Amino acid sequence: MTTTEVTQPRLGPVGWARWAWRNLTSMRTALFLLLLLSVGAVPGSIFPQRSIDPGRVADYLAANPTSGRWLDRLGFFDVYSSVWFSAIYLLLVISLIGCIIPRTRLHWHALRSLPPRAPARLERLAAHETAEYAGPPGEVLEAARAWLRSKRYRVHSHDETSVSAESGYLRETGNLVFHVAMCIVIVGVAAGHVFGWRGDVIVTEGQTFASVFPQYDTFRAGTGVDANALPPFTIKLDRLDVKFERVAGGAQFGAPRGFTAYTTTTERPGADAREQIVTVNEPITLGGADVFLLGNGYAPVVTVTDAAGAVLYKGATPFLAQDNFYTSVGAIKVPSASPKQLGFSGFFLPTAEPTYANGPRSTFPDLDNPEIAVSVWEGNLFPGGRPQSVYTLNTAELTEVPRADGKPLAIRLKPGQSYELPGGRGTISFDGVARFAGFSVRTDPGKGLTLIAALLTLGGLVASLIVRRRRVFVRVTEGSTTLVTVGGLAKNADPGLAGFVAELTAALTDRPASAAPAARTETDVT
Amino acid sequence: MTSWATMPSLAAAAASPTMASWSNLALYSAMTVYTIAMLLFAGYLAALGPAAAHEVASAEGSTGAEVKELVAVGAAGGADAAAGRPTSTAGRATAGGADEASPRARKLAGSALSMTWLATALLAVSVILRGLAVMRAPWGNMFEFANAGALAAAVAYLVLARRNRWQWLGIFVVGPVLLTLGLALLAFYTEAAELMPALKSVWLVIHVIVAILAVGLFTVAFALGVVYLLKARQEARAAAGAAGKRTFLDTLPGSASLERAAYGLNMIGFILWTFTLVAGAIWAQKAWGSYWTWDPKEVWTFVVWVVYAAYMHARATAGWEPRKAMWIAIAGFVSIIINFAVVNVFFVGQHSYSGL
Numbered sequence: 001m002t003t004t005e006v007t008q009p010r011l012g013p014v015g016w017a018r019w020a021w022r023n024l025t026s027m028r029t030a031l032f033l034l035l036l037l038s039v040g041a042v043p044g045s046i047f048p049q050r051s052i053d054p055g056r057v058a059d060y061l062a063a064n065p066t067s068g069r070w071l072d073r074l075g076f077f078d079v080y081s082s083v084w085f086s087a088i089y090l091l092l093v094i095s096l097i098g099c100i101i102p103r104t105r106l107h108w109h110a111l112r113s114l115p116p117r118a119p120a121r122l123e124r125l126a127a128h129e130t131a132e133y134a135g136p137p138g139e140v141l142e143a144a145r146a147w148l149r150s151k152r153y154r155v156h157s158h159d160e161t162s163v164s165a166e167s168g169y170l171r172e173t174g175n176l177v178f179h180v181a182m183c184i185v186i187v188g189v190a191a192g193h194v195f196g197w198r199g200d201v202i203v204t205e206g207q208t209f210a211s212v213f214p215q216y217d218t219f220r221a222g223t224g225v226d227a228n229a230l231p232p233f234t235i236k237l238d239r240l241d242v243k244f245e246r247v248a249g250g251a252q253f254g255a256p257r258g259f260t261a262y263t264t265t266t267e268r269p270g271a272d273a274r275e276q277i278v279t280v281n282e283p284i285t286l287g288g289a290d291v292f293l294l295g296n297g298y299a300p301v302v303t304v305t306d307a308a309g310a311v312l313y314k315g316a317t318p319f320l321a322q323d324n325f326y327t328s329v330g331a332i333k334v335p336s337a338s339p340k341q342l343g344f345s346g347f348f349l350p351t352a353e354p355t356y357a358n359g360p361r362s363t364f365p366d367l368d369n370p371e372i373a374v375s376v377w378e379g380n381l382f383p384g385g386r387p388q389s390v391y392t393l394n395t396a397e398l399t400e401v402p403r404a405d406g407k408p409l410a411i412r413l414k415p416g417q418s419y420e421l422p423g424g425r426g427t428i429s430f431d432g433v434a435r436f437a438g439f440s441v442r443t444d445p446g447k448g449l450t451l452i453a454a455l456l457t458l459g460g461l462v463a464s465l466i467v468r469r470r471r472v473f474v475r476v477t478e479g480s481t482t483l484v485t486v487g488g489l490a491k492n493a494d495p496g497l498a499g500f501v502a503e504l505t506a507a508l509t510d511r512p513a514s515a516a517p518a519a520r521t522e523t524d525v526t
Numbered sequence: 527m528t529s530w531a532t533m534p535s536l537a538a539a540a541a542s543p544t545m546a547s548w549s550n551l552a553l554y555s556a557m558t559v560y561t562i563a564m565l566l567f568a569g570y571l572a573a574l575g576p577a578a579a580h581e582v583a584s585a586e587g588s589t590g591a592e593v594k595e596l597v598a599v600g601a602a603g604g605a606d607a608a609a610g611r612p613t614s615t616a617g618r619a620t621a622g623g624a625d626e627a628s629p630r631a632r633k634l635a636g637s638a639l640s641m642t643w644l645a646t647a648l649l650a651v652s653v654i655l656r657g658l659a660v661m662r663a664p665w666g667n668m669f670e671f672a673n674a675g676a677l678a679a680a681v682a683y684l685v686l687a688r689r690n691r692w693q694w695l696g697i698f699v700v701g702p703v704l705l706t707l708g709l710a711l712l713a714f715y716t717e718a719a720e721l722m723p724a725l726k727s728v729w730l731v732i733h734v735i736v737a738i739l740a741v742g743l744f745t746v747a748f749a750l751g752v753v754y755l756l757k758a759r760q761e762a763r764a765a766a767g768a769a770g771k772r773t774f775l776d777t778l779p780g781s782a783s784l785e786r787a788a789y790g791l792n793m794i795g796f797i798l799w800t801f802t803l804v805a806g807a808i809w810a811q812k813a814w815g816s817y818w819t820w821d822p823k824e825v826w827t828f829v830v831w832v833v834y835a836a837y838m839h840a841r842a843t844a845g846w847e848p849r850k851a852m853w854i855a856i857a858g859f860v861s862i863i864i865n866f867a868v869v870n871v872f873f874v875g876q877h878s879y880s881g882l
Contacts, residue, residue, distance in 0.1 A: 027839060027842070027843045028843065030839060031836055031839050031840055031843060031846075034832055034833075034835055034836040034839065035832075035833070035836050035854070037832050038828075038829045038832040038833045038836070038861075041825050041828055041829050041832070042825070042829060044820050044822075044825055045820075045822035045825040045826060045869065045873055046822075046873070048874070049820060051819070051820065052819060052820065052821065053874075056874070079820075080820050189818070198815070198816075245719060245720065247541065247719065248541065248717045248718070248719035248720075249717060250716070250717055251716075252716065252717055252719045255719075255722055256722045256723055257720050257721075257722065257723065258723050258726075259723050279723070280723035280724050280726070280813060281723070281724065281726060281727045281812050281813045282812070283812065283815065290815065292814070292815040294814065294815060440815050442815045442816065444816070444817075447811065447817060450817065451808070451817075454804045454807065455804065457800065457804075458797075458800055458801060458804055461796075461797055461800055462797055465793050465796075465797060465838075493786055493789075495786075
């Protein structure tokens, strides 16, 4: 504020800070930030996110180069780590802390203070009852104290003729626990991001995977993780059982129904081997890391020999499924072929549709009619020696090998079949099919803390919404009989308060007096 | 390489088509009876209007403001009656307002409620038969979830209507229930079948049943919220002296008590939704290896939670008009609808259980 008008109050830096703090921690701001948070979260469900599926982000950018670039700059493909989303929730956390601290202080005082003195005129309270009792006043007060204590009220008498009681401190305690636990949830999530890691790996039946950093197909770790000190467990995939829907029609036909990986594992190389089963929803724990079965597919076993019959390549090569019926694509790279390196690129079809009317396509995900369909390439497989995907050929320095008659060559093989490549380039044979399992190995040291905090938010929430904060007062006036007045006060809407006051009144007056000061009058107690 | 030729078949749990077709038959019957119930509820509300007009005419000379006061007192009486302690001042205006209605209206309301009970029983039979057809919890895809959610909403309404005499709310619940069932049959129908592996978990029961209960309560609260907004507008007009044509709104409890009732249901719904969120995260950790990945379904569950949290805060904030807070709750319910009908069908994510 640079205005020089005398009527305007001038705020120094401290004043401004106080003003900003007061505004930030106001309920109005919290409410606004909450609504902003809900709106801000939405784009992440509409646009593909790099953290979930970088491939789809790349596809989106390729399809929408102009708008995509701008969306990318504005963080729409990394919404939950974007500056603006972080700003919203960080401001919300600051606002939250600014709310929690003073309320904790207040609640701390409330917890240690006595219930307040009974108001002079209890009939003015929202809920009140009056009744008469034949016994002495002291007896009523004593009964009131006992009854209220049994209902877990905090009870105190400020004078000889009244009892003050208060309950429902748990409401505010729950409220504070909820909000503090929300902050702890964020701490737990952050701890997971910093100290957690995840690696994904494809393991073919019969193969053994050793958990060291270079062995993972993809690996992501927080800044607090030493990737060279991963738990050195091993996992051998003995067999993968799969089951797909054969009965139901429509979109359900071919849907997955069961995946079970039978494995042999060791905690570290040389340790005792154990047979363990990994299924969806039932991960195993190895060396402190959780191993999940998250993917599966087929790895056709292919042998490539040269013209003299020497084996150049033999092995199971994973092909990646592209659709629900596991039409899979992949590449077989034979760098040892000479004079030129050989590459095969194409499809694996677990249940081949025989006509190829719409191109190579599978019609069921299980191995009912397996077939591979590949084209042949020769030249330099690894131009520039750069790293490349194992599932595709980089054809920059490759040329496609045609048939002897010059037409495009597409080799279709069923298990057991082989094909002699034109021009004395050797033979490719399709020996059979192995399955592969996609394992995901993850550790999240923050998850325990997050879980505890999440359960605390739940408990705190229930307490803060269900528990009723009530103050109840009882006053006695001595006369021919004892006049008992009960009043109740609630901090929030409390439909049960009137009933409670009536119940207390009845409990105090509808009992026989032990020492009657006078004969009980016939006054109708209502 | 171990043999890939010998593939032992996993224990088969084929669905029973007969049972599933009976379930569908029960569903069609439920929809027919719900339609009748809806028409009866509509007739009831229409019959309430003239009755109210008659009552006001008999109390000649009362201004709009006085009418409002009368209704508000009736509301207070309702709250007290709920606490088991009717006060003398509120004696003549009753809790639900139904007793002010003509005998014809009362009869309509009675038949409408009976029909709703019958339809809900048929719907329950349909859901149970579906469960028996597939031998698992009958909420494994969108079709099944829609039916179970509609059942939860209908049961919640019937229980609350019995306790609070909310006959006037019927059409606002039965209407959406019928719409949901129709949409389930037309757009989401899925053959009875086994589940995909990720859904085979005890958490399907825990996480989803609580979500269904939450949605049921949110639905009734949403209906109450809409009625509240109508009522509050009518009261504001009456207070301004612009008394319009008498409608059923004049016989309802006061807006303050409607607002409290909606808040109570939203509150329980919010607690259940929080549980849904936490249980879902625990399940996600087991099934997908990470308790939170900002999957579209997670995002929208979170959005719903935050919007209802905003509603709870708005209501607790002094100086916020209750009507504005109620609009936030309605936005929350719209988010629930989006979370179900849009996210499952159009957004790509791991929660691909729609069966479509």
